Amino acid sequence: MNQVLKTKIFSFLKKLISIAILIFAFTFSEIYWSMGSLSERVSSGNPDSSFFDDAYLLSLFTTFILTIIFLFLTLIKNIYLKITIELIFLISVWFFWNYSIFVDRESSWSTYLFKEEIIHTLALSFIPISVLSIVVVFALNFISKKL
Numbered sequence: 001m002n003q004v005l006k007t008k009i010f011s012f013l014k015k016l017i018s019i020a021i022l023i024f025a026f027t028f029s030e031i032y033w034s035m036g037s038l039s040e041r042v043s044s045g046n047p048d049s050s051f052f053d054d055a056y057l058l059s060l061f062t063t064f065i066l067t068i069i070f071l072f073l074t075l076i077k078n079i080y081l082k083i084t085i086e087l088i089f090l091i092s093v094w095f096f097w098n099y100s101i102f103v104d105r106e107s108s109w110s111t112y113l114f115k116e117e118i119i120h121t122l123a124l125s126f127i128p129i130s131v132l133s134i135v136v137v138f139a140l141n142f143i144s145k146k147l
Contacts, residue, residue: 015074015147019140020067026136027066028059030094034128035101044108051105058097066093074144083137090133098125 032039032055039051069089076082099121107117 011147015143016067016071018143018147019070020063022136022139022143023066023070024059024063026132027062027094027097028055030128030132031055031058031097031101033132034098034125035105037124038101038105041105041109043104045104054101054104058101062093062097066090070140079141083141086137086140087133090136091129094129094133095121095125098129 035051035055043049043054066089070086073082073085076085099117102121102124103117106112106120112120
C-alpha cells in the first residue's frame with residue numbers, strides 16, 4: 001500500500017511541476033511576444049522596474065494561480081467543457097496582464113480612452129494569445145493524459 005501511495009504522489013508532483021513550467025514559460029513568452037514593443041517604455045507605476053521584471057513577476061503569479069485552477073479542471077470528464085474553460089481562463093488572464101502592461105507603459109503617459117486601450121491591447125495581443133493559448137491547452141491535455 002505504501003508503494004502505491006508513493007507512486008501516486010510522485011505522479012501528482014510530476015504533473016504539477018510539468019503544468020507549472022508550461023504555464024510559466026508560455027505566459028512569459030506571450031507577454032514578450034505581444035507587449036515586447038513596449039519594453040523600452042518607462043513604467044508609470046514603478047519607473048525603476050524593467051519590462052523583464054514585470055514579465056517575470058506576472059508569469060510567476062499566473063503560474064501559481066492557473067496551476068491550481070488547471071489541476072482542479074483535470075477532474076472534469078467532458079473534454080470539450082474542460083478545453084473551453086481552460087481557454088477562457090488562459091485568454092482572460094493573459095489579456096488582463098497585457099492590458100495592465102499597456103496601461104502602465106503606454107496609456108498612462110497619454111490620453112487614451114478606455115475603449116482605445118482595449119482596442120490597442122487587442123490589436124497587440126490577438127495573434128500571440130490565439131496561437132499560444134491553443135498550444136498550451138493541447139499541451140495541458142497531453143500532460144493530463146500521459147502523467
